[in-house]
Amino acid sequence: MPDSLWVERYPKGVPSEIGPNKYNSLIDLFETASNTYADREAFENMGKSLTYQEIDELSTAFAAYLQQECNLVKGDRIALQMPNMLQYPIALIGAIKAGLIVVNTNPLYTSREMEHQFNDAEVKAVVIIANFAHSLESILHKTKIEHVIVTKLGDLLGGFKGALVNLVVKYVKKMVPAYNLPTAVSFNDALSKGKKATFNKVEVKGEDVAFLQYTGGTTGVSKGAMLSHNNVVSHTSQIIHWFKPQLSGQELIITAIPLYHIFALTVNGIFMFAIGSKNVLITNPRDMKGFVAELKKHKFTLVTGVNTLFNGLLNNPDFKNIDFSKLKITVGGGMAVQDFVAKKWREVTGTVLVEGYGLSETSPVLCCNPLDGSQRIGTIGLPTPSTQVAIFDEEGNQLPQGEVGEICGKGPQVMSGYWNKDNSGVFNDDGWFKTGDIGVMDKDGFFKIVDRKKDMICVSGFNVYPNEVENVIADHDKVLEVAVIGVKDAKSTEAVKAFIVKNDESLTEQELRTYCEEHLTGYKKPKHIEFRTELPKSNVGKILRRVLKEEELAK
C-alpha cells in the first residue's frame, strides 16, 4: 500500500492491518461477548439495566419466537423502528441470531417514508414502538409485512415503574395516538412465547448480509446499503484497534445518538458490546435537562455524538457541573464538528473531541482522528487500519497529495452494493467506493472535507436529498415548480430551503408547511420557504440549484 503514508501517524499500538477476523459472524461476536462478560451490565435505560447474560437469554428467546411463531427463515428482512431503549439490542441481536437481515428504521418516519423502505427491503416483520404504530397502520396493507410486534416504552423496565411509564406516556403525555393493529403481538408476549420455544442455531457465513442500512446515496432515492457480517465484524476490529491504547477495565459509554443510525449501531452498539462495555441508552436526548440529569448519574468514560448534540450540551448551564473525571474519549461524526464546539468541549470537560468520518455504506468509519492527543481539528483524521482512502478526479484518475477531488475508499468494512439496485457507478473501475464527498489529503495523511456532496443537505448530521423533498412538494396540486437547496444554519449546520413557483395563487406558506408536516420527517421539512415567479434554468430546462445557492450566499 504505497500511498498509505498515514500509517506513520498512527498512535503507538495501532497496527496498519487488522489481520484475519476474530469472529466468523456477528452471531459469533455476540455469543463470545455474552459468555466472556456474562455478569457485567451491558445496557441501561431509564434506571433499569440488563447484564450480558440477560441480553443473551432474552435475545435468544426473541430469536426463537421469530423462528417458531413467525416462521421467519435466514435472509428474511425485519425492520426495527424504535428509539434507544432496552428492547432495541434484544430485538437486534435476536434477529441476527435467527439469521435475519435487520432493516433499521427511523421511528419518526412518515407513513410515506415507511412504505418506501418496507417495500424496497421486502420486509416481512417489524418491531415498532407503540407511539408510531398509527403510522404503520395506515400503510400496512400496502406492504408485505406479515408480523407486527409492538412495544411500549416501559415494557422492559419491570414492575411498577414499567407499568407507570406506559400509563404516563399514553394518558398524561398523550404520546401514543390510537391505533388498530389486531394481529399485532406485544414485545413482552413475544419474549414469553420465545422462552418456551426451541431456538435452532443458524449457520451464517461472513458474506451473508446482516443489515440493509437505508441511505439516500448519491442520487437521492433512499437505498439499502448491504452490510455483511464480515463488513461489520471487520469494522468492529478496526475500531477496537483504534481505541485499544485508550481502553482499560469496563468502559461506560453514553449512547444519545439513535441506534438506528449507522454510527450508533456499529460504534456504540456492536463495538462496545464486543469489548464488554456498559452502554447507557438515552431515549430522548432532545430533553437536554433530562439528558444532563442522566449524565450526572454516571461516571462515563466515552461519549459519541454529532456537533449539534455537543453544542446543545455545552449550552446547558448545568452541563459543566457533571463529573468528567473518568471521561477519556469523545468522538463526533455524522456532520462536521465545528471548531468552536471542539474548543469549548475541551475547556468544559478537559478532554478532546475528535472527529471521525464515514457513511452508511462503509459501516461507517473510514477515517478517524488519533485518540492519543495528536488529533488535528478541522480534519476527519486518518484512514483506519486495513483501509485505503484516496482522492480521485471526475475522470477516475487518482490525484496526488494536496489536490482536491472526490474521496474514495476501500476496505473490509465497505458494502458490496445497494439492495436490489443497479450498482453501476457506485464503485470505480478499480473497485474504489465513491463517497461523493469532496476532500483533500495533507502531507501527513490527514484528510479534510472540502465540500459536501454537490447538492446534499446536512441537517444535524442527517442527510437530506433535495430530489426527495422536491418530489414531495411537487406533488402538491398548487405547486408548479420547486427547487430545494441547503442554506447555512447556526443550529443545525444546514437547513432546508424550498423555492416555489405557484400553480394556484391561493397557495399559502402555512398550507405548504402543513402539507410537508404530513409527508416529510422533521429534519427534511423546509425551514425556509420562498415563493418566486420563476426558477433559474439551464438551456435544456433543468432547474439550476447552483444559481439559487449563489444567490443565497450573496445575501
Place this chain on the structure above:
Amino acid sequence: MSSKEVNIEHFKNLVAVSVADGVLDEDEREFLEERAEEFGLPMDEVVAIIKTAHELKFIVPDDEEDREEQLADIVFMSMVDGDIEDKEYQLCLNIAERLGLKKVDLDQVIALTQRLWNRS
C-alpha cells in the same frame, strides 16, 4: 390463563375499584374505555362488565408482575381526577394488601406516579 383472560380480569378489577366510592366519574369512565381498547376488549363485553360493576369481585392475579402492574394501574386511575385523597388511599392500601403487596410498595407507586406526572 391466556393473556386475553388476564386482560379481562385486570379490567374487571379496575372497574371494581373505580366504583368502590359509589361513583364512576367522567375521567374514570374515559380512562376505563381507553384501557379497554388497549386491552383489545370488545365494546359489548366492556358494557357488560361496567353494568355489573357493583357485583364484581376483586381477583388476585397469579403472576407477581401482573399484581404490580395492577396496583400501578389502580393508583394511576385514582389519580386521574387529581391527587390521591385519603379515602382513595385507604382503598388502594386495601387492594395492595389483597394483592400481597405492602404499604411501602403503595407509597413507592404513588411517589413514582407523582414524579412521572410532574406532580411532586
